[in-house]
Amino acid sequence: MTLPLIIYRSLRQHALSTIITAGSIALACGLLMCVWMVKTQSQTAFTQTTTGFDAVLGARGSKLQLVLNAIFHLEASQGNLAWADYEGIKRHPAVKTAIPIAVGDNLRGYRIVGTLPELFEKVEFAPGKKFAVAPGGKVFGSAPDAREAVAGAFAAQKLGLKVGDTFKPFHGLAFDEKNQHEEVFTVVGIMASTNTPVDRVIWIPLKGVQTMSGHDAKAATDVSAVLIQLRAASAGFMLDMMYNKQGNRLTLAYPVGAIIAELFGKIAWFDQVLTLVAYLVALVAAGSVLASIYNSMSARRRDLAILRxxxxxxxxxxxxxxxEAACIGVLGALAGYAVYFGLLTGVAEVIRAQTGVVLEVGAKHAVLWICPLAMIGLCALGGVVPAIxxxxxxxxxxxxxxx
Amino acid sequence: MLAVTDLTKSFVSPEGTRVEIVSVKAFALAAGEQVALRGESGSGKTTFLHLIAGILAADSGRVMLDGAEMTALGEAGRDKLRAGKIGYVFQTFNLLQGFSVLENVVLGMSFGPRGADRAHAKEVLERVGLGHRLDHFPRQLSTGQQQRVAVARALANRPKLVLADEPTGNLDRKSGREALALIREVCRENGAALLLVSHDEDVLAQFETRRDFGALNEAGKRASPLNATGESPPQQNQQNRKGTAA
Structure with missing residues (x-):
């Protein structure tokens, strides 16, 4: 009991500096774990978020922009493609399903996307999981003039939409209250949550967007992109050759996951900066343990001599x-979990709100025990100088x- | 029980010359014996006690304690011997301010062979009249009570030898007498020998056996004390390390 008693009393005697030091360790530890987990989880989540589609066909331009626009509903459309292009890809023998989408409107910042009812009937957004409408609702009808809407779960929750509500769309992808269309749409269904970007979208019939008042009448049959499911993965390379290398009018983004991975590759420097900052915070925290105990040494000299x-x-x-230094590390590491869960919950909420991609807050990862242990070790190391x-x-x- | 032979200790003065502080040809103490050493401030008596306790390493000579040669041991060995066989009562009590009365005594025991024994620590504290102050901190006690805690801590490990360095120096006359009586009584009960150093004639007068440290210490006869405060000279730290490393 000698050692625990000495440590306990010393920690209590210097309670304020113990709390402050442990707090800085908690911050460093929580930040490190959070940066790591957000990095790995978001990379996994984004690259796996294909909402069931293998490829996207769109106007000539960036594949990444195409995927971000059509799958993640984030970027602006890079242009339209003609209905005939949609018909062409739909009839291709390698294509299992082709769903056209049209974008260009929003409801108070939440994107309105026109599509066909087949999206809800044929597509599995994850293996064995189809889009579904919550009880009491239905998918909008296939009639070209149907003014009906199905709201994604997240969008419905944030906008307070329920079945039977009506709304007038706003023109453009960014909300501007002066640009409201005259058409009135009725919410006929709220989608069950899918934890994908689809949850942030309000879906209306394709014609609804194409023929919306104020839209270019010449483009009344154009679509923004075509979401594609292939019969076999190898067919993607054939289509890639056909559209991207031999053709020069359209762009096929395939495979979706790899294109998003490229995005993460491009912003890897940002991860590295964040990680470096977190490491620096960890070093500063370990340094604060050293300084805190070292500074208390003069006051404790007599006690140490008495013990000797x-x-x-x-x-x-x-x-x-x-x-004692390691104990401060343990206290900090434990509090670090609270910081970690708090930060990750906040970050996950922001990512969900912005992209619809859901991070798993309770996910397990080796970093969740390696980081606290390393932090404790670093603190113990920081205790060596005052210990000498x-x-x-x-x-x-x-x-x-x-x- | 305690036999000191040809014990010497010197320090380097601020001027850089080596000054011998302790040079004791022979000194012995039988088991259970109680001896008072008279010595003026700065005469080297604290250094002498530190050498017996193994807190300082001697330059030469022998200290035999209960069959073990303290001076032949390395620092860790001296620490162990001290923790097991010696109780030390300091003039300034040297209680650990952040620890309770009971913890002070338990900690004192924990380095010895018997280990921390809270029940025994409580008994000893009750014996010195502090059974009702177990959870108090030193700052919450009077100086007399603090010295009683120091006595309890020194005796709790059932040492063979208790060294008391001016144990009443910080107490008023009445409290000093009470503390001294307590130390002697508790030592007697535990069969511990007591070697007390003091320059206070009133304290010394209470002992049947009194020795003059000035006469005992050859170094004191040859040179005047380094300073008049009884404190170790500035280079002592360096010398300690040299001594302990040897």
Missing amino acids: ALGARRRTIFGAVVA KAYRTPVAETLAPTS
Whole structure:
């Protein structure tokens, strides 16, 4: 009990500096874990978020922009393609399903996308999982003039939409209250949550977007992109050759996951900066342990000398100081989990709100135990310098009467 | 029980010359014996006690304690011997301010062979009249009570030898007498030998056996004390390390 008692009393005696130091460790530890987990989870989540489609066909331009626009509903459309292009890809023998989408409107910032009812009937957004409408609702009808809408779960929740509600769309992808269309749409269904970008979209019939008042009448049959499911993965390379290399009018983005991975490759420097910052914070935290204990050494010199006079060996004193530093590390690491969960929950909420991609807050990863252990080790290392000072405390000189 | 032979210790003065502080040809203490050493401030008596306790390493000579040669041991060995066989009562009590009364005594025990024994620590504290102050901190006690805690801590490990360095120096006359009586009584009960150093004639007068450290210490006869405060000279730290490393 000697060592725990010495450590406990010392921590209590310097409670304020213990709390502040442990707090900085918690911040460093939580930040490190959060940066790591957001990086790995978002990479996994984004590259796996294909909403069931293998490829996207769109106007000539960036594949990444095409995927971000058609799958993640983030970027602006890079142009339209003609209905005949849609018909052409739909009839291709290698294509299992082709769903056209048309974008260009929003409802208070949430994107309105026109599509065909087949999206909800034929497509599995994940293996064995089809899009579904929550009880009490239905998918909009196939009639070209149907003014009906199905709201994604997240969009419905944020906009407070329910079945039977009506709305007038706003023109453009960014919300501008002056640009409201005259058409009135009725919500006929709320989609069950899919934890994909689809949740952030309000779906209306394709014709609804194409023929919306104020839209270019010449483009009334154009689509923004075609979402494609292939019969076999190898067919993607054939289509890639056909559209991207031999053709020069359209762009096929395939495979979707790889294109998103490229995006992460391009912003890897940002991850590295974040990780570097987190490492620096960890180093500063370890340094603060060193400084905090080292600074208290002068005040504790006499106590250490008394312990030595009572028979405590140098290595006991050395061990007590290192263990005390490690204990501060343990306290910090434990609090670090709270920081981590708090930060990750917040970040996940922002990512979900912005992209519809859901990060798993409770996910397990080796970094969740490696990081706290490394932090404790770093703190113990930070305790070595003051421990050496404690180790060298001259007993007789320190115990000499001071008055 | 305690036999000191040809014990010497010197320090380097601020001027850089080596000054011998302790040079004791022979000194012995039987088991259970109680001896008071008279010595003026700065005469080297604290250094002498530190040498016996193994807190300082001697330059030469022998200290035999209960069959073990303290001076032949390395620092860790001296620490162990001290923790097991010696109780030390300091003039300034040297209590650990961040620890409770009970913890001070338990910690003192924990480095010895018997280890931390809370029940025994409580018994000893009750014996010195502090059974009702177990959870108090030193700052919450009077100086007399603090010295009683120091006595309890020194005795809790059932040492063979208790070294008391001016144990009443910080107490008023009444408290000093009470503390001294307590130390002697508790040592007697535990069969521990007591070697007390003091320059206070009132304290010394209470002992049947009194020795003059000035006469005992050859170094004191040859040179005047380094300073008048009883404190170790500035280079002592360096010398300690040299001594302990040897």
